Amino acid sequence: MKGKSRGKVILPCNGLDKEAGTLAREMALKLAEEGAELVCPVLFQRNPARYKKELGTGELLVIDGCKTGCASKLAKDKGLKIAGRLNVTEMLKEMGIRGGKKPVPDPEHLSRLLAALGGPGEEEAEGAEEVPSGLFTAHVEMNEFMEGKFFFKVPKAGYFFNENDCWARVEGTRARLGVSDYVQQSASDMVFFEPPEIGKELEQFDDAGSLESTKTALDIISPVSGKVVAVNGELVDAPELINQDPYISAWAVEVEMADFEGDRELLMDCEAYLAYLKEKVRKENQERFG
Amino acid sequence: MGVPREKIDWCPTIDYGKCDFCMECDNFCPHRVFERREGEEKKLVVAHPENCVVFCRACAKTCGPDALSFPDKKETTAAIKRMREEAGGDEG
Numbered sequence: 001m002k003g004k005s006r007g008k009v010i011l012p013c014n015g016l017d018k019e020a021g022t023l024a025r026e027m028a029l030k031l032a033e034e035g036a037e038l039v040c041p042v043l044f045q046r047n048p049a050r051y052k053k054e055l056g057t058g059e060l061l062v063i064d065g066c067k068t069g070c071a072s073k074l075a076k077d078k079g080l081k082i083a084g085r086l087n088v089t090e091m092l093k094e095m096g097i098r099g100g101k102k103p104v105p106d107p108e109h110l111s112r113l114l115a116a117l118g119g120p121g122e123e124e125a126e127g128a129e130e131v132p133s134g135l136f137t138a139h140v141e142m143n144e145f146m147e148g149k150f151f152f153k154v155p156k157a158g159y160f161f162n163e164n165d166c167w168a169r170v171e172g173t174r175a176r177l178g179v180s181d182y183v184q185q186s187a188s189d190m191v192f193f194e195p196p197e198i199g200k201e202l203e204q205f206d207d208a209g210s211l212e213s214t215k216t217a218l219d220i221i222s223p224v225s226g227k228v229v230a231v232n233g234e235l236v237d238a239p240e241l242i243n244q245d246p247y248i249s250a251w252a253v254e255v256e257m258a259d260f261e262g263d264r265e266l267l268m269d270c271e272a273y274l275a276y277l278k279e280k281v282r283k284e285n286q287e288r289f290g
Numbered sequence: 291m292g293v294p295r296e297k298i299d300w301c302p303t304i305d306y307g308k309c310d311f312c313m314e315c316d317n318f319c320p321h322r323v324f325e326r327r328e329g330e331e332k333k334l335v336v337a338h339p340e341n342c343v344v345f346c347r348a349c350a351k352t353c354g355p356d357a358l359s360f361p362d363k364k365e366t367t368a369a370i371k372r373m374r375e376e377a378g379g380d381e382g
Binding site for chain 1: 318345346348367371375
């Protein structure tokens, strides 16, 4: 076991509010026994330079206690690149456990969390790079327009959008999903992409993974229904691809679609989205600058 | 969506039994859906449901005490499709 977590840097929840927090702290201590470096959130807040060496060399795993996500927010505020993230409350929820209100860890809850850690959790991210070949290789032509000082790009064909500014690039019964140029410009630098599980069945408008930027957090809201067949491992490693190339290399998820004809009714094609986006940014500019 | 926004039932509902008025959701939401009410018992209300982006649930993710809920997405989708059909029928 010892050495298993070497090269990892753990930033846990401070762990003094509810049981979930104390469990996050205990998990971090356990990973430290296996060779991971620990970052104390309170000390890090006060003196980030203290952890410069660890954070410069290791992969950062953030362990949040609850949905408030203080550890994630701290990482984001300090501009850290998050390689992986756990949320104790969500992990417990999947096990049918509700965490206690008092900051006291239940040993049984802890052992179940640790068992889950040793299990599939981390393998998933590794296995996430399965990418079927042959599709989605065609060149994509872009329309461009300018509003204020911002340039926006929208593909000319082959993409379908929802009003949540997420796209589906459709070929046959397959679709790749991602977010539009508008999202990357308004959210600013992307720092984290959490993919859905491969095999997950999505209904139209379900979450197909989540993103965090230096400014905000958002879900990828799937324009189509279907089954997740692949996630983009490159995007997990480099979420900034969304800022560089939102429509092609920054695809997030590939799905085998279930009912594209039915889903399409509530989607915009490229031309309609271009018009929608023009109007949206025009209005936003008007509100901002009068 | 092809349906007027005000006809679509989609916005968060605050469970005041759980909400601790930390205002994280209001700090997060850029669409001014929530409104703070200083000096009132309900210090935060959903004042502008029509501003809420249909199918966005991002504010709920910021909620530590899990006090925000949304309508059933499948039902909302079906209702939108139904309204579109009805509107289409009127035109035809």
